[in-house]
Amino acid sequence: MRVVLSSYGSRGDVEPLAALAVELRKLGAEVRVCAPEDEEFADRLAGVGVEMVPVRLSVRALVATAKPGSPEAMTERVTALAAAQYEAVAEAAEGADVVVATGLFPAVTGSRTAAEQLGLRYAYVTFFSGMLPSPHHPPYPLPGRPLPEGVTDNRILWDLDVENGNAVYGPGLAALRTRLGLPPVADVRPYAITARPLLAADTVLGPWQRPADLDVLPTDAWIVPDERPLPAALEEFLRAGEPPVYVGFGSMSMNGSGDTAQVAIEAVRAQGRRVLVSRGWADLGLIDGRDDCMAVGEANHQLLFRRVAAVVHHGGAGTTTTAARAGAPQVVVPQLVDQPYWAGRVAALGIGAAHDGPVPTYESLSAALATALAPETRARAQEVAATIRTDGAERTAKLLMEGFGEPA
Numbered sequence: 001m002r003v004v005l006s007s008y009g010s011r012g013d014v015e016p017l018a019a020l021a022v023e024l025r026k027l028g029a030e031v032r033v034c035a036p037e038d039e040e041f042a043d044r045l046a047g048v049g050v051e052m053v054p055v056r057l058s059v060r061a062l063v064a065t066a067k068p069g070s071p072e073a074m075t076e077r078v079t080a081l082a083a084a085q086y087e088a089v090a091e092a093a094e095g096a097d098v099v100v101a102t103g104l105f106p107a108v109t110g111s112r113t114a115a116e117q118l119g120l121r122y123a124y125v126t127f128f129s130g131m132l133p134s135p136h137h138p139p140y141p142l143p144g145r146p147l148p149e150g151v152t153d154n155r156i157l158w159d160l161d162v163e164n165g166n167a168v169y170g171p172g173l174a175a176l177r178t179r180l181g182l183p184p185v186a187d188v189r190p191y192a193i194t195a196r197p198l199l200a201a202d203t204v205l206g207p208w209q210r211p212a213d214l215d216v217l218p219t220d221a222w223i224v225p226d227e228r229p230l231p232a233a234l235e236e237f238l239r240a241g242e243p244p245v246y247v248g249f250g251s252m253s254m255n256g257s258g259d260t261a262q263v264a265i266e267a268v269r270a271q272g273r274r275v276l277v278s279r280g281w282a283d284l285g286l287i288d289g290r291d292d293c294m295a296v297g298e299a300n301h302q303l304l305f306r307r308v309a310a311v312v313h314h315g316g317a318g319t320t321t322t323a324a325r326a327g328a329p330q331v332v333v334p335q336l337v338d339q340p341y342w343a344g345r346v347a348a349l350g351i352g353a354a355h356d357g358p359v360p361t362y363e364s365l366s367a368a369l370a371t372a373l374a375p376e377t378r379a380r381a382q383e384v385a386a387t388i389r390t391d392g393a394e395r396t397a398k399l400l401m402e403g404f405g406e407p408a
Contacts, residue, residue: 008107010251012318019224023397078172085110121405125198220392248278315339327385
């Protein structure tokens with residue numbers, strides 16, 4: 001059996017596919033992963049022995065240059081992204097049986113189009129429930145399409161989301177399909193996510209509430225064991241004193257990143273803690289030469305988070321799950337899309353604090369850190385850690401091998 005796993009987005013959109021690919025290969029499947037051409041994705045997939053077919057559109061370059069624009073500019077971006085993903089999937093899918101897609105929505109539509117044209121089974125996966133229609137939560141606003149004020153009925157909002165999705169993504173998808181000689185799609189969202197999507201989120205951290213409009217299949221999170229040792233300099237820093245507070249915001253640009261680093265370091269120091277700053281896409285750095293603070297690049301979070309006092313982060317699904325699994329208290333400073341959801345879940349479970357808004361100040365971050373560093377928060381984080389399942393990718397691989405997916 002041959003499987004194509006397709007994603008376009010940040011590390012958190014690609015890492016779970018590495019986990020699924022590893023489990024599929026254990027069952028004898030041939031697997032290719034379509035992911036952005038950025039070097040970090042190629043390195044990570046190569047590290048677990050998975051073949052990557054690059055999507056010829058750098059996600060870091062896209063994030064750096066994307067700005068709000070006209071509807072015409074949005075259509076151009078959607079068309080380019082859908083076409084790039086389509087081309088990668090079409091290349092990877094020779095002789096394949098099924099395509100599994102996730103990531104930015106235009107890329108998902110490109111993946112579904114390739115599967116349709118090639119006559120392959122298709123499955124959609126998301127890593128948080130807010131991407132899926134439900135009476136229990138509203139959709140998140142699409143670019144240039146804020147949710148109407150005063151409307152609280154989630155079913156009405158999800159019906160509106162279909163209209164908004166057609167307006168934002170429809171013209172770009174139509175342009176791609178016209179070029180391929182395919183008929184238009186009536187509604188983009190149902191086409192992309194199907195009637196039976198997968199939800200690869202931990203059932204304690206990110207549960208799916210029923211009843212709902214879709215036949216959603218929760219699988220628990222897809223986690224690939226990371227066996228990499230920590231860099232020697234980082235090991236030396238960790239052993240030199242009490243566990244530090246980790247501060248990192250992954251693929252978020254954190255506008256005014258210099259201020260973010262200063263605020264974070266000063267707030268952590270005020271709690272009497274050492275600081276470990278992850279550079280990330282915001283290129284955070286140190287603010288002075290004191291030896292209580294260290295800046296790091298890529299590192300094994302599964303190993304590192306077991307050795308820190310708390311994790312301050314943006315609230316991506318992967319980082320939230322990794323910190324929870326490690327039993328590390330969290331401070332989530334949410335920036336966009338799913339991150340406010342994960343911030344709320346961390347607070348609701350009592351395993352950390354949800355920062356109010358995307359821009360931390362010394363006062364606001366200090367208050368959140370006081371909550372996260374409290375003994376009762378660590379005790380609760382350790383309790384929840386024992387409930388996190390690690391077999392989601394294994395169970396999903398078996399489903400795919402048994403024929404899961406919407407037929408072409």
